[in-house]
Amino acid sequence: MIPLTADVVLPCLDEADALPWVLSRIPPGWRAVVVDNGSSDGSAAVAAELGATVVCEPRRGFGAACHAGLLACTAEFVCFCDCDASLDPALLPAFVRQLGDGDADLVLGRRRPAARRAFPPHARAGNAALVRMLHRRTGVRLRDLGPLRAGRREALLGLGLTDRRSGYPLEMVVRGADAGWRITERDVPYRPRTGTSKVTGTWRGTWHAVRDMRAVLAAPARPLPYEAATR
Template structure:
């Protein structure tokens, strides 16, 4: 069984579709970051394990989910809970890690349209990804919010960022550790109707994420 960590904050509109698409052999763990819209109850009704994460922040939610995961088959995936990614693509990402071909698979977002990934967010992501390539040599073009890795190896990286810098810190730490990293295209859709991304939904949210990631680069 492969655990799937789903960081969640007020994603009630997306969870039914998302959890119904979870492939056989993949076990969802919803790391709830203080939802007030019934997300926890909806997740439980759809068969997910739910853990409460009092500390706010994307990295805090993912880290708590990582601690709750396992033992399973040794592989853990991370997937946004907003309905922008299709869980049906998870086996394609987890497979190379399970087979020992690579240490980390990152999903490179291929948006279905401008609504899925606004230009301001796409541009900020491209700048950061280019810096990562130059600094580390990793073949990445996206600071990926969808990924798969070995569970024990992820925890051994001892990532410390608890905000939006977490995915960037992961890439930098993976490079330092000599990980084999592969990037695979994944479809990126608009979020569930009536919801808005905490990052890409506003310019302010994007700037906050870039600020967190620049702080990681500075460290």
């Protein structure tokens, strides 16, 4: 069996302390694409020294960083992973195998907390509310909207994603569901992050993320720019 390879997009804002562990977990032969989103702690330099491809995205926003990374990718398969050491990119080959075998069009990691403080109550509550709203909007039943995920580059570009804030991961799922994609989940351990969270670490951050995602769910379905389904 020929091993599948992928590019891994790592949106990054002040993650210099976490980067060494995260980049050490990138599967052999894969490319790490670290998207620096305005870090002030030298994250870009750390990533470059450790061999990652570094993309600078001056416009702040999780979606802006993710999309800049997607545009910089060249591999057939593209994965996304947080850059805070809460999720292990070494688990991604199993995600890509599902894509390569034709068993799924988008594979998401369902976060299973490895410690109580890894997934605080307000973040869990926000996530639970969103997956219920997602089911009502699309009919897709998921248990998590986690950021560890994998898809095909051309198909992801074909979704025409426009959100550049916290709604980007949800918009990917919604647009994929509208295109008839097979969306599956795999359980993954979720560890306490290194450093301070910019989103789910506070009630305010979680509220802003939920607000952005609710706006995505409220938007009417629209035609894809071109055929994005891979089936």
